[in-house]
Amino acid sequence: MSPAPVIIAIDGRSGAGKTTLAVELAARLRAHHRVSLFHLEDIYPGWNGLAAGIERYVSTVLAPLSRGEAASWVCWNWEKHYDGESRVTLPAEIVIVEGVGAAAAEARPLLNAVIWAEAPDDVRRIRALDRDGETYEPFWDQWAAQEEAWLAADNVPSIADIRVRNPADGSAPADVLQVLPYLPALAPALAPELSARRGLRLRAERLDVRPDGPGLFRSLYGRSANAVWLDSSNAGALPEQDGGEAAAAERSRFSIMADDGGTFGQSVTHRSGQSLMSAGCATATVQGPFFRWLDTLWGLPAVESPKAYPGGFTLGWLGCLGYELKRETGGTDVPSPTADAALIFAGRAVVLDHAEGTAWLLALDAPDADDWLDRARAAVENAGPAARAGGSTGVVLPAAPEFRSRDTRAEYLAKISAAQHQIGEGNSYEVCLTTALSADIPADALDPWTTYLALRRRNPAPFASYLRFGSLTVASTSPERFLKIAADGGMRAEPIKGTRRRGADPAEDAKLRTDLATALKDRAENIMIVDLLRNDLSHFAVPGSVTVSRLCAIESYATVHQMVSTIDAQLKPGSPRAEAVAACFPAGSMTGAPKISTMAILDSLEGGPRGVYSGAIGYFSLDGATDLAVAIRTLVTSTRGDGTAELTLGVGGAITADSDPEDEYEEIRTKAFGVLSTLGADFPHT
Numbered sequence: 001m002s003p004a005p006v007i008i009a010i011d012g013r014s015g016a017g018k019t020t021l022a023v024e025l026a027a028r029l030r031a032h033h034r035v036s037l038f039h040l041e042d043i044y045p046g047w048n049g050l051a052a053g054i055e056r057y058v059s060t061v062l063a064p065l066s067r068g069e070a071a072s073w074v075c076w077n078w079e080k081h082y083d084g085e086s087r088v089t090l091p092a093e094i095v096i097v098e099g100v101g102a103a104a105a106e107a108r109p110l111l112n113a114v115i116w117a118e119a120p121d122d123v124r125r126i127r128a129l130d131r132d133g134e135t136y137e138p139f140w141d142q143w144a145a146q147e148e149a150w151l152a153a154d155n156v157p158s159i160a161d162i163r164v165r166n167p168a169d170g171s172a173p174a175d176v177l178q179v180l181p182y183l184p185a186l187a188p189a190l191a192p193e194l195s196a197r198r199g200l201r202l203r204a205e206r207l208d209v210r211p212d213g214p215g216l217f218r219s220l221y222g223r224s225a226n227a228v229w230l231d232s233s234n235a236g237a238l239p240e241q242d243g244g245e246a247a248a249a250e251r252s253r254f255s256i257m258a259d260d261g262g263t264f265g266q267s268v269t270h271r272s273g274q275s276l277m278s279a280g281c282a283t284a285t286v287q288g289p290f291f292r293w294l295d296t297l298w299g300l301p302a303v304e305s306p307k308a309y310p311g312g313f314t315l316g317w318l319g320c321l322g323y324e325l326k327r328e329t330g331g332t333d334v335p336s337p338t339a340d341a342a343l344i345f346a347g348r349a350v351v352l353d354h355a356e357g358t359a360w361l362l363a364l365d366a367p368d369a370d371d372w373l374d375r376a377r378a379a380v381e382n383a384g385p386a387a388r389a390g391g392s393t394g395v396v397l398p399a400a401p402e403f404r405s406r407d408t409r410a411e412y413l414a415k416i417s418a419a420q421h422q423i424g425e426g427n428s429y430e431v432c433l434t435t436a437l438s439a440d441i442p443a444d445a446l447d448p449w450t451t452y453l454a455l456r457r458r459n460p461a462p463f464a465s466y467l468r469f470g471s472l473t474v475a476s477t478s479p480e481r482f483l484k485i486a487a488d489g490g491m492r493a494e495p496i497k498g499t500r501r502r503g504a505d506p507a508e509d510a511k512l513r514t515d516l517a518t519a520l521k522d523r524a525e526n527i528m529i530v531d532l533l534r535n536d537l538s539h540f541a542v543p544g545s546v547t548v549s550r551l552c553a554i555e556s557y558a559t560v561h562q563m564v565s566t567i568d569a570q571l572k573p574g575s576p577r578a579e580a581v582a583a584c585f586p587a588g589s590m591t592g593a594p595k596i597s598t599m600a601i602l603d604s605l606e607g608g609p610r611g612v613y614s615g616a617i618g619y620f621s622l623d624g625a626t627d628l629a630v631a632i633r634t635l636v637t638s639t640r641g642d643g644t645a646e647l648t649l650g651v652g653g654a655i656t657a658d659s660d661p662e663d664e665y666e667e668i669r670t671k672a673f674g675v676l677s678t679l680g681a682d683f684p685h686t
Contacts (some may be wrong), residue, residue, distance in 0.1 A: 005093055005094060005095045007095045007097065007110060009098075009103040010022045010102060011099070011104075012116055014143060015126070015129075015131075016119045017139045017166040017168045018098050019099075021078040021098075021117055021164065022037060022096050024170075024173035025173045026096050028173055028177055030062050031096050032304055033092075035094045035095070036095045037063055040097065040098065041075060042075045042076065043056050047139040048183050049099060051146070053101065054104045055106070057077040057292070060073040060074075061109055061110075065091055069461045071089045072086060072087070073086070074087075101487070103116070103156050103159075103590075104156070112186060113204060113227060114160045114163060115162045118163065119166050119167075160285070162283065162285075164179065165177060172282065175247065175281050178280070179283070182296070184584075201303070202305075202314055202622075203362070203364070204306035204361065204362050205360070205361040208358055208652040209359055210352075211352070211381075211386060212385060213231060213386065216350065217625060220375075223675040225258075227260075228258055228259070228467050229257045230465050231395040231465055232254060234252055234462055235253065249355070251367055251494075252354065254353060255354065256318065256347035258344065260278075262369075264364050266344070267340040267342075268341070283314065290582070291579065291582040294581075295576050298578060301487070303364075310356070313362075314621050314622050315346055317345050317619065317623050318619045318620075319341070319467060321340070323590070324340050324616045327584050329583070331599040331600075335609065336611045336613065338472060340616065342469045344469075348361075348362060350362075377468070395450060395454045397441075404686075405435055406607065406608055413661045413665060415433055416664055417661065421657060422601050428594065428597060429656070430592040431601055432590050432652055432654050433602065433655050434613070434614065437649045437684065438649075440644055440645060446647070448473035448475060451475055453660065455675065458558065460557075461557060463478040463617070463629030465617050465629070471639040474631075474636055474637075475634070475635045476617055477633045477675075478633050478635070479562060480495065480589065481494040481583070481629055482586075482628040483626070485577060489573065492568040495562045495567075495587065496523065496562045497529050498552075498562065500512040500513065501561075502556070502558070502561065512561060513561050516562075517563075519643070525656060529592075529654075530548060530565045540572055545569045547567070547569070548568035549566045549568055553566075577626070581626060586599075586614055590614040611650070615631045616629065616631060651668040651671045652669055654668040
């Protein structure tokens with residue numbers, strides 16, 4: 001007897017390419033493991049024997065193999081149409097069973113993973129008949145009817161751990177192997193495959209050119225279904241500072257652009273405890289909390305930063321985390337129509353260094369790296385020089401979107417009073433109350449890309465970003481950092497609390513800036529959040545390392561003045577970095593204090609999910625670094641299948657005991673102005 005093996009079933013209808021996938025996957029796994037392979041076509045008792053074949057396979061093959069025993073079974077002689085010779089399948093560390101019914105209900109208790117291969121019906125028939133020729137053709141319909149009857153009673157595709165849209169071009173085995181180690185049941189056995197990802201070589205090339213960002217992104221990623229641009233759009237035009245010029249310059253130094261193409265490209269979306277991992281034609285379903293998933297693949301250094309490269313991003317995951325991930329950090333579970341997290345894994349990217357006027361090409365060493373580096377180099381050189389801020393700050397639409405608000409003016413004012421009541425009862429010190437604006441438009445009436453370009457011209461910001469995940473597009477002009485963890489463990493949070501609009505003339509503008517700087521209420525709001533974040537950071541910080549290097553400084557952006565503070569700390573050596581992020585999530589500046597009780601108050605008041613808004617946007621780098629912005633000043637476009645799209649914009653403000661409800665309502669109008677005016681839209685009059 002051998003130790004119980006890991007058993008992987010590859011199932012699918014006839015002609016879906018299961019056999020080729022199984023053989024090639026087994027060959028790749030044999031680089032690190034002993035692998036046995038069993039084909040169900042050897043055991044079906046004839047063309048009408050699907051059900052009987054499944055029964056024989058489970059009892060005579062799968063059961064003994066699952067115990068680590070050799071399986072003795074009788075094959076079927078397809079030429080003579082009766083039982084043939086006896087055969088033996090030996091146990092191994094990994095056993096792959098392949099064929100129609102390999103993952104049938106009777107088999108699943110003995111399986112560790114199920115892979116479902118699929119292809120269009122006409123393609124499947126051609127493949128199957130090309131393989132078996134005239135022998136199979138007279139029985140195609142008979143066999144297909146058995147498959148349909150079996151699947152009607154046993155919906156294997158719905159329970160599959162991995163689904164493969166098999167193009168039969170040789171890509172499927174590599175794609176499956178990309179996501180297979182993410183399955184918790186297989187992770188221990190596939191430790192060699194996981195550890196190989198921590199020994200990747202990072203190639204880097206510096207180009208002494210300052211390319212036009214929009215032109216470069218459009219050239220490289222304009223046709224990518226999933227792409228991310230973390231865009232320091234205010235680089236070269238830093239905001240006015242009340243001290244802390246170095247901090248502002250650091251926030252605005254780098255821009256990153258990438259998609260999920262190439263050898264290592266992947267994407268993930270997470271909803272309510274389930275992650276969908278995609279690599280090429282393969283998609284894996286992984287159950288469990290998002291931050292636990294993140295902890296399995298990020299935090300330990302996997303690459304060395306290139307010499308002379310000044311950036312903090314050395315390839316890795318980029319995208320957004322939605323506010324509803326609070327269910328994992330002390331909040332309640334509120335379902336959202338948008339994904340709770342959407343990320344791509346970039347195995348290659350372009351990083352623009354605005355301080356030095358250079359572009360860096362980064363790529364993990366792979367067979368396609370040279371080709372990509374050539375294309376990226378040409379794109380950078382052909383993008384033209386970086387354009388100065390200018391151009392239209394509006395979007396020309398057939399008709400301005402008519403936004404509706406989740407709350408009428410009276411309803412929002414009533415919620416402010418309810419929040420103040422909770423504060424009076426001692427349940428909170430500060431409640432960051434939000435609402436949502438939304439509009440329905442024809443999907444072809446607004447181009448998210450040109451909309452983002454107009455937004456970045458109107459309101460350049462250090463954490464601006466453009467994210468495209470299929471039908472979901474996020475266009476953000478956020479000025480606020482949520483959390484940064486450097487590769488060496490340095491942590492930083494920079495909450496914003498306190499906002500004033502920009503004035504129409506210098507005198508009015510200076511007055512508004514001074515008003516914010518001297519406002520006791522705004523200062524109290526900011527200090528309460530600073531205290532909350534000091535506590536959040538302290539959970540994983542070296543004792544005594546938490547400091548406040550900047551308190552209630554004023555920064556002025558294109559449309560608003562903001563009050564900003566900076567809290568620094570040092571991560572304890574060996575601490576799980578994903579848990580350190582979770583300890584701070586969601587941003588305290590978007591909840592209030594104390595965080596957990598205030599989130600419960602917000603759930604009862606707001607009456608709906610926030611989605612991307614109030615979450616985070618940024619990266620998780622292969623060297624263990626992360627830099628995340630708070631998702632504010634953010635327009636989300638969700639394209640539907642019926643030819644329409646929904647625009648959503650979250651806005652809110654901090655409510656304290658001495659808040660003036662009318663002033664708070666005016667503040668959310670101010671915060672919405674930058675995005676709404678770009679669209680030619682008005683704040684809803686309700």
